Amino acid sequence: MVKNYGFLVCIVVIVMDVVAGILGIQAEIAQNKVKDLKMWVLVCRDPSYQAFKLGLSASILLALAHAIAHFLGGCICTKSIEEYKRATSNRQLAMAFLILSWILLGVDFSMLIIGTLANSRSRESCGISNHRFLSIGGVLCFVHGLFTVAYFVSATATKREEYK
Template sequence: MDRKVMVVSVAVGFLGLLSAALAFAAEATRTKVSDVQTRRGGECVYPKSPALALGLISALALMMAQAIVNIVAGCICCKKHPHPSDTNWTIGLIAFIASWVSFIIAFLLLLTGAALNDQRGQERMSFRDYCYVVKPGVFSGGAVLSLASVALAIVYYVALSSKNAQSWGADQNQGGIAMGYPPQANPVFVHEDTYNRQQFP
């Protein structure tokens, strides 16, 4: 594997793990029903929670990982490939689409969970006199999908990089074969009388 591919894969993988870890931390520190206090007059008192900051940083790390892969590798839909049936190209295309789908869902889950968890101070009761809190599993789902998105992005990048390396190697081999066999001139046949005339004028 190329050194550049290794460095990019490690960096993107680290950001993906960071995003998932922060999302799981946000899930553990989110505001729960037992943390909310109710007062007379229909007011819900929410405690402070770091889930908002954790969710936003997790979404930011995921966005950075996705941006790095797509900037370095480029969009596979914008590139022309002479053999669309190639295995690496097919794997890269599937991983590219699945990575973007999982990224969008994970990003929305993380932002939604962070926004809904941003309940501070006193709020009026809503939803049939219930204090609203983030449902369990929102941040966890975002964490799992962020890992899937980053893993698929790495697969897409590695598959695309290996395809480019194979194409470059094939071009080099063809160039070496062409240089190894210099062009030969067509043979010229001379009649026997020509030599006789030169020797015996």
């Protein structure tokens, strides 16, 4: 029996990343609804529990989508530059998208976690105004979905080439 679950995996990863992006943007909206006190260049803001929940949910969905795509796509790695240059175009694409998706995961996850922790109930934040970490993280979720699906497709194509 042939296992052709690639289309389903792509749809699941895209949906999870889109939902994570929407949750990140909604968390920013919830955070902006909280009253803040501005004193000269400092801004004091009470934490928003709704923004905390939405940001945490977005972070979890982002990590889960990344894990699913990379676990089911497998690891397409090369050991040296020479091996990379001799590799097929699908393998080279898989390596490029692997690196880009990990970089985006690091930046995106960091942005979402920083924005989420700013809304933790245990602290009231006073400092220079928050620079929209949650909304930037939400937008980057969409880009992460594209690179992760591109990695999954090229990794699957590489495996099929090697099998033949």
